[in-house]
Amino acid sequence: MSEVxxxxxxxxxxxLGRSSDRVQWDVxxxxxxxxxxxxxxxxxxxxxxxxxxxxxxxxxxxxxxxSDDLGQSWQDTPQxxxxxxxxxxxxxxHVWALQPGPTDQPGVVYAGTxxxxxxxxxxxxxxxxxxxxxxxxxxxxxxxxxxxxQAVHTVLPDPFDVARVTVAMSTGGVYRSTDSGQSWTPAxxxxxxDFLPGDEPEFGQCVHxxxxxxxxxxxxxxxxxGGVYRSDDGGGSWQSIADGLPGDxxxxxxxxxxxxxxxxxxxxxxxxxxxxxxxxxxVYRSTDTGGSWEALTQGxxxxxxxxxxLRDAMCTDDAxxxxxxxxTRDGAVYGSRDDGDSWAEITRHLPxxxxxxxxxxx
Amino acid sequence: MPADPADDLTAAESADALSAAGAxxxxxxMWLPGVLREHAAGRSRLDVxxxxxxxxxxxxxxxxxxxxxxxxxxxxxxxxxxxHVNVYVADTNIRDADGPATMVGGAxxxxxPAVSGG
Numbered sequence: 001m002s003e004v005x006x007x008x009x010x011x012x013x014x015x016l017g018r019s020s021d022r023v024q025w026d027v028x029x030x031x032x033x034x035x036x037x038x039x040x041x042x043x044x045x046x047x048x049x050x051x052x053x054x055x056x057x058x059x060x061x062x063x064x065x066x067s068d069d070l071g072q073s074w075q076d077t078p079q080x081x082x083x084x085x086x087x088x089x090x091x092x093x094h095v096w097a098l099q100p101g102p103t104d105q106p107g108v109v110y111a112g113t114x115x116x117x118x119x120x121x122x123x124x125x126x127x128x129x130x131x132x133x134x135x136x137x138x139x140x141x142x143x144x145x146x147x148x149x150q151a152v153h154t155v156l157p158d159p160f161d162v163a164r165v166t167v168a169m170s171t172g173g174v175y176r177s178t179d180s181g182q183s184w185t186p187a188x189x190x191x192x193x194d195f196l197p198g199d200e201p202e203f204g205q206c207v208h209x210x211x212x213x214x215x216x217x218x219x220x221x222x223x224x225x226g227g228v229y230r231s232d233d234g235g236g237s238w239q240s241i242a243d244g245l246p247g248d249x250x251x252x253x254x255x256x257x258x259x260x261x262x263x264x265x266x267x268x269x270x271x272x273x274x275x276x277x278x279x280x281x282x283v284y285r286s287t288d289t290g291g292s293w294e295a296l297t298q299g300x301x302x303x304x305x306x307x308x309x310l311r312d313a314m315c316t317d318d319a320x321x322x323x324x325x326x327x328t329r330d331g332a333v334y335g336s337r338d339d340g341d342s343w344a345e346i347t348r349h350l351p352x353x354x355x356x357x358x359x360x361x362x
Numbered sequence: 363m364p365a366d367p368a369d370d371l372t373a374a375e376s377a378d379a380l381s382a383a384g385a386x387x388x389x390x391x392m393w394l395p396g397v398l399r400e401h402a403a404g405r406s407r408l409d410v411x412x413x414x415x416x417x418x419x420x421x422x423x424x425x426x427x428x429x430x431x432x433x434x435x436x437x438x439x440x441x442x443x444x445x446h447v448n449v450y451v452a453d454t455n456i457r458d459a460d461g462p463a464t465m466v467g468g469a470x471x472x473x474x475p476a477v478s479g480g
């Protein structure tokens with residue numbers, strides 16, 4: 001019988017939820033104790049599902065760990081799965097993104113890191129190689145860290161063209177490569193950068209998250225540091241889709257697993273007021289690629305709610321109807337098993353939630 | 363440093379090893395906090411090959427070969443001591459001495475997590 005596994009990465013450890021009906025959840029943890037779980041992934045392309053986490057100890061530094069028994073045990077790469085080459089003169093601070101590759105590339109996992117860099121593994125996350133083209137990009141010295149650090153937080157490999165990869169970073173914005181990562185071009189035309197003077201820059205935007213449906217890779221959705229956008233040409237240009245939202249600031253944005261034009265956000269008021277509008281806990285859903293939005297509230301807290309949702313703390317599973325999940329900075333996790341129409345609390349009182357990921361395993 | 367039941371050396375063996383190290387400059391004894399012992403086969407102390415005139419950096423270079431998963435938790439891949447890890451040579455915090463260039467001089471090294479780390 002299949003079940004959904006929900007990974008919940010927090011400021012102090014990992015929790016794992018398992019459910020066969022997405023109503024009753026068996027949540028265990030903390031796994032990996034004091035470690036900050038900056039990113040996580042469920043690798044379901046292999047016969048044995050593999051969990052990947054970025055676990056950063058405040059004392060002992062970051063590691064990419066893997067589990068082939070759904071979290072009962074974890075394996076490390078002794079030298080470190082991700083190591084900056086000596087000539088870079090730098091060191092890994094955090095792994096912000098772990099992204100399994102397309103289904104026809106078994107074993108390929110991408111990683112986005114702080115400092116901003118893109119990495120590729122061909123052994124399911126045991127070792128990674130640096131993409132020199134992005135590391136050596138002449139714009140690098142003009143990328144500046146947001147509050148969380150200077151990091152590549154989004155990696156979107158094209159499912160139909162192995163040479164095409166899109167990344168996003170804060171700050172820096174969106175960059176894309178069409179030559180297997182050898183060269184990178186900024187792709188921010190139309191995205192605001194209110195924190196910079198002058199006209200809209202070519203790069204330097206603080207894009208918080210970008211999402212894509214695997215069946216429609218030319219269409220991207222971005223939650224910006226002020227602004228919500230859609231691109232229909234793979235990042236060549238962006239149009240605002242913020243009309244109808246109660247605020248255009250926020251962090252996460254996710255696409256429905258089976259409907260390419262359906263997208264979810266968790267709006268906040270503004271840069272200077274990072275709480276939900278009207279102090280209400282509401283996920284917003286668009287079913288028409290951002291043309292209109294509806295508030296989803298059934299089953300979510302109805303009392304005043306002042307918590308943001310971080311950029312990787314919202315996700316979908318791959319079931320049908322889809323499960324949508326998000327975690328808050330007071331350590332609660334909510335889930336929907338009906339595309340977002342209704343919600344229920346899965347767990348509470350965890351440390352602040354940094355990331356969630358869900359997937360179906362046999 | 364108190365003895366630990368997880369130590370893999372008896373007191374007599376430790377004395378022999380220390381004596382041999384002092385005589386030949388062959389090893390430096392490194393003491394580990396409990397949380398790091400999983401990366402050293404459960405041991406609370408290690409003998410690391412090092413020359414008589416070794417610095418802390420030299421010892422950590424040797425440790426990177428001997429126990430890479432342990433070494434990278436003490437310093438990053440650029441060779442920088444992690445900010446919330448303290449390394450002592452005898453009773454001296456190397457940050458109060460010459461940092462990684464601190465001479466070991468046959469003394470024990472202790473790795474201790476800082477109170478600031480979490």
